[in-house]
Amino acid sequence: MKEYLKIERDQEWRDQLRKKIKNKERTTQERVSMTSLDPMERIKYQDREVNLGLNMEQAQREASRCMDCVNPTCIEGCPVSINIPKFIKNIERGEVLEAAKTLKETSALPAVCGRVCPQEKQCEAQCFYTLKLKKEPVAIGYLERFAADFEQQSGAVSVPETAPKKQVKVAAIGSGPASLSFAGDMIKLGYDVTVFEALHEVGGVLKYGIPEFRLPNHVVDVELESLAKMGVKFERNFIVGRTASFDDLKAEGYQAFFVASGAGLPRFMNIPGENYNGILSSNEYLTRVNLMNAAKEEFDTPVLKGQNVAVIGGGNTAMDSVRTAKRLGAERAMIIYRRSREEMPARVEEVLHAEEEGIEFLNLNNPVEYFADENGRVSKMRVQRMELGEPDASGRRRPVVVEGSEYDIPVDVVVVAIGVSPNPLVPSELPELKVSRWGTIEVDPETMQSSKPELFAGGDIVRGGATVILAMGDGRKAAAGMHKYLSQKNETAAN
Amino acid sequence: MYQIVQKEQFSENVVKLVVHAPRIARSRKPGHFIILRIDEKGERIPLTIAEANIEAGTITLVVQNVGVSSKRLCAMNVGDQILDLVGPLGKATHISEVGTVLACGGGVGIAPLLPIVEGFKKAGNRVVTVLAARTKELIILEKEIRQWSDEVIIMTDDGSYGTKGLVTQGAEEIIKREKVDECVTIGPAVMMKFVALLTQKYEIPTQASLNAIMVDGTGMCGACRASVGGQTKFTCIDGPEFNAHQIDFDELILRLGGYKAEEKQAWERANS
Numbered sequence: 066m067k068e069y070l071k072i073e074r075d076q077e078w079r080d081q082l083r084k085k086i087k088n089k090e091r092t093t094q095e096r097v098s099m100t101s102l103d104p105m106e107r108i109k110y111q112d113r114e115v116n117l118g119l120n121m122e123q124a125q126r127e128a129s130r131c132m133d134c135v136n137p138t139c140i141e142g143c144p145v146s147i148n149i150p151k152f153i154k155n156i157e158r159g160e161v162l163e164a165a166k167t168l169k170e171t172s173a174l175p176a177v178c179g180r181v182c183p184q185e186k187q188c189e190a191q192c193f194y195t196l197k198l199k200k201e202p203v204a205i206g207y208l209e210r211f212a213a214d215f216e217q218q219s220g221a222v223s224v225p226e227t228a229p230k231k232q233v234k235v236a237a238i239g240s241g242p243a244s245l246s247f248a249g250d251m252i253k254l255g256y257d258v259t260v261f262e263a264l265h266e267v268g269g270v271l272k273y274g275i276p277e278f279r280l281p282n283h284v285v286d287v288e289l290e291s292l293a294k295m296g297v298k299f300e301r302n303f304i305v306g307r308t309a310s311f312d313d314l315k316a317e318g319y320q321a322f323f324v325a326s327g328a329g330l331p332r333f334m335n336i337p338g339e340n341y342n343g344i345l346s347s348n349e350y351l352t353r354v355n356l357m358n359a360a361k362e363e364f365d366t367p368v369l370k371g372q373n374v375a376v377i378g379g380g381n382t383a384m385d386s387v388r389t390a391k392r393l394g395a396e397r398a399m400i401i402y403r404r405s406r407e408e409m410p411a412r413v414e415e416v417l418h419a420e421e422e423g424i425e426f427l428n429l430n431n432p433v434e435y436f437a438d439e440n441g442r443v444s445k446m447r448v449q450r451m452e453l454g455e456p457d458a459s460g461r462r463r464p465v466v467v468e469g470s471e472y473d474i475p476v477d478v479v480v481v482a483i484g485v486s487p488n489p490l491v492p493s494e495l496p497e498l499k500v501s502r503w504g505t506i507e508v509d510p511e512t513m514q515s516s517k518p519e520l521f522a523g524g525d526i527v528r529g530g531a532t533v534i535l536a537m538g539d540g541r542k543a544a545a546g547m548h549k550y551l552s553q554k555n556e557t558a559a560n
Numbered sequence: 561m562y563q564i565v566q567k568e569q570f571s572e573n574v575v576k577l578v579v580h581a582p583r584i585a586r587s588r589k590p591g592h593f594i595i596l597r598i599d600e601k602g603e604r605i606p607l608t609i610a611e612a613n614i615e616a617g618t619i620t621l622v623v624q625n626v627g628v629s630s631k632r633l634c635a636m637n638v639g640d641q642i643l644d645l646v647g648p649l650g651k652a653t654h655i656s657e658v659g660t661v662l663a664c665g666g667g668v669g670i671a672p673l674l675p676i677v678e679g680f681k682k683a684g685n686r687v688v689t690v691l692a693a694r695t696k697e698l699i700i701l702e703k704e705i706r707q708w709s710d711e712v713i714i715m716t717d718d719g720s721y722g723t724k725g726l727v728t729q730g731a732e733e734i735i736k737r738e739k740v741d742e743c744v745t746i747g748p749a750v751m752m753k754f755v756a757l758l759t760q761k762y763e764i765p766t767q768a769s770l771n772a773i774m775v776d777g778t779g780m781c782g783a784c785r786a787s788v789g790g791q792t793k794f795t796c797i798d799g800p801e802f803n804a805h806q807i808d809f810d811e812l813i814l815r816l817g818g819y820k821a822e823e824k825q826a827w828e829r830a831n832s
């Protein structure tokens with residue numbers, strides 16, 4: 066890895082580029098700011114992307130801030146070790162398609178990650194600017210999105226070459242980011258890959274969860290089409306373990322499986338009144354709007370449009386839900402979070418965008434009970450104030466109840482976004498499979514192989530609710546692990 | 561795409577559709593259901609698999625027209641294609657040899673009752689079935705149910721067929737007459753509530769199959785949650801059948817009305 070980075074960095078063109086501008090000059094430039102739609106305008110649309118992307122000039126100027134460090138610490142912050150200076154320097158010299166190619170060396174979905182990675186905690190947190198200069202980091206995420214979008218819009222999306230077909234069938238279960246990156250790598254290796262998806266649409270959380278104002282569907286569709294062109298087959302409306310069992314699929318010739326069934330099981334708080342009408346999980350709320358198009362009149366699926374909507378939680382899911390509520394016309398759209406803003410797990414940019422859109426933040430508040438009208442529809446919630454105590458195991462300060470601080474808030478829709486548990490469908494069909502106390506599938510962290518040798522797993526079903534980029538990283542590791550396993554197995558069989 | 565290969569009109573508002581879905585036909589068991597979406601704009605609606613034919617690769621659905629989506633489905637014809645159809649979903653009914661089984665079905669609940677009655681009979685039980693509906697036309701699948709029941713009692717609210725009265729009257733008669741070892745009930749929530757109260761009085765273990773509102777059917781959304789024994793359960797993966805004596809039917813009835821206003825609007829839009 067170190068070697069490779071050095072060889073790349075020593076290339077003539079990079080050397081020249083470094084010499085062109087003095088570092089002093091590079092570091093005195095301001096970080097680019099992303100142009101976005103006006104908040105009061107954008108809340109009228111569920112499907113207009115908030116961030117508009119950089120233009121060529123902005124991108125090249127921002128790229129010139131990067132010093133092409135000898136020791137690019139930024140790479141250590143990226144879970145899939147994208148060669149960050151290489152792609153950024155390609156933008157600086159105007160070779161944007163080369164930049165996109167660099168991204169694709171390690172990441173299957175750069176247009177997605179550039180939009181949804183928590184950069185401020187990953188690559189950008191480890192940038193020299195952040196670590197040593199105490200300045201704003203190079204906008205790695207914006208640049209990544211720029212290069213990926215440029216490629217998509219150029220129509221020159223390269224379909225990677227694939228090895229000769231092996232006639233070895235493998236299956237990926239679920240169609241979220243983990244499966245998509247797995248499928249991409251396996252098809253390149255020449256395997257016959259089928260992706261099975263339980264829902265009627267492919268993409269996992271990228272389609273049913275993350276709203277279009279943050280990740281437009283067409284961005285995901287381009288990647289799906291490119292996989293299909295390479296020969297990946299997609300079977301929708303197919304629940305592995307139910308529609309057909311693992312044994313059925315083995316009998317049909319599938320030699321190995323990659324389980325990436327996600328963390329789809331929503332958690333509730335189990336407090337009084339939580340089953341009243343109008344109280345739903347963020348998964349239900351977002352699925353109705355994103356997958357079923359419930360906000361559009363010509364579609365049959367309904368969604369509850371509230372005037373006073375409370376969303377419980379402080380993660381990305383909570384931000385997506387509360388901003389969706391605003392777009393559906395809520396007068397008051399509130400976040401109810403039991404810790405303070407500092408501890409919020411959501412991406413910083415989403416919190417900022419939410420604030421711009423007029424979302425109210427009731428931090429250090431926690432619901433304790435719901436009340437309903439005579440039809441069983443929620444009408445108010447009782448919350449209790451919290452304060453921060455000592456740090457807990459996660460290092461975050463623990464919320465402690467302020468005694469006697471209860472008060473009521475009128476609400477007509479409540480969205481519970483306090484996290485998800487691993488999807489139990491696959492483990493419940495395979496009682497011999499080793500799972501943890503939390504229901505996640507246990508795997509070897511290097512090969513992603515489970516206790517059943519022909520079964521590999523990755524993404525949220527292994528990690529619990531995590532991130533897109535980690536899921537993708539798992540997909541790549543599993544592809545490598547499965548390739549090794551199948552090569553050995555089929556070799557032994559041939560001898 | 562899933563093609564409709566056969567259609568039969570049971571009554572003005574109830575139709576039987578036989579749909580080509582070979583994988584599901586092979587894997588389904590009594591108690592399982594599917595979720596389908598008619599077209600791009602359609603809702604995902606859950607329907608029980610009433611029968612399956614492995615050789616022909618078909619499953620049978622019995623659909624009652626109650627709202628926008630079911631109306632559109634009922635209007636489809638042989639040769640038409642259903643866009644999406646996924647299953648089998650839910651836990652299969654626990655069927656074993658217990659002795660005498662009392663099966664109580666109401667309205668369109670008779671359709672999902674059929675495979676269960678068949679299962680219990682094949683497992684070697686004596687099966688007595690009570691079918692109930694508002695009026696004669698709504699008693700469906702009588703012939704098929706008779707094939708797998710030792711005795712069938714019919715009750716109608718208006719007395720237009722069988723005996724005039726409610727399902728619980730028919731059921732209580734049997735319970736008083738002979739020893740019943742287990743009861744299953746499927747139908748409108750109110751009906752199941754009263755069957756549950758009755759069998760609780762006589763301490764007969766009872767399973768009820770809930771028709772909660774659903775979206776995905778895979779445990780992902782929680783729309784289908786119900787309180788059973790004081791705990792929240794997801795009907796699509798933990799059910800649809802639960803111990804009837806522990807179900808909070810009043811909550812279920814309220815939750816079934818959760819989208820009434822929206823459904824009414826959709827109905828008006830569709831009929832304007």
Ligand SMILES: Cc1cc2nc3c(=O)[nH]c(=O)nc-3n(C[C@H](O)[C@H](O)[C@H](O)COP(=O)(O)OP(=O)(O)OC[C@H]3O[C@@H](n4cnc5c(N)ncnc54)[C@H](O)[C@@H]3O)c2cc1C
Pocket residue numbers: 181182183238239240241242243244261262263264268269270271274275303304305306325326327328329351381382385412488490491523524525526530531532533534536
């Ligand atoms: C609203 C929301 C916002 C988020 N925002 C961000 C963000 O900004 N940045 C970020 O990095 N992460 C974000 N995340 C987290 C991220 O989306 C997940 O970590 C990631 O999608 C996990 O990918 P996966 O491939 O493991 O599974 P998923 O994307 O969960 O996909 C799993 C798929 O498997 C299918 N499936 C399950 N069981 C079966 C079966 N038996 N047979 C067939 N199919 C099956 C499911 O239907 C599903 O489509 C967000 C999550 C949510 C819900």
Ligand SMILES: Cc1cc2nc3c(=O)[nH]c(=O)nc-3n(C[C@H](O)[C@H](O)[C@H](O)COP(=O)(O)OP(=O)(O)OC[C@H]3O[C@@H](n4cnc5c(N)ncnc54)[C@H](O)[C@@H]3O)c2cc1C
Pocket residue numbers: 593603605606607608609621622623624625626627628629630631668671672770771772773774800816817820823
């Ligand atoms: C596991 C399961 C199995 C089912 N099996 C069958 C079946 O075999 N045959 C069949 O005809 N129906 C069955 N149902 C019910 C069926 O799914 C609903 O009737 C259908 O979704 C209604 O859709 P709609 O758009 O036509 O009506 P909507 O416009 O959604 O509703 C119209 C009216 O029906 C009521 N309603 C809505 N959903 C339901 C429901 N799930 N159950 C009862 N009333 C409801 C509403 O309160 C409203 O008054 C089943 C439901 C479940 C959960």
Ligand code: SF4
Pocket residue numbers: 142143144145146147149172178179182183184187188189205206209534
């Ligand atoms: S994939 Fe994510 S972490 Fe890695 S460089 Fe891109 S934005 Fe940063």
Ligand code: SF4
Pocket residue numbers: 130131132133134137138139140149150191192193194203205
């Ligand atoms: S650490 Fe920052 S400045 Fe250095 S190479 Fe990485 S992005 Fe460029």
Ligand code: FES
Pocket residue numbers: 773774775776777778779780781782783784785794795796797
């Ligand atoms: S229907 Fe979504 S969890 Fe049951």
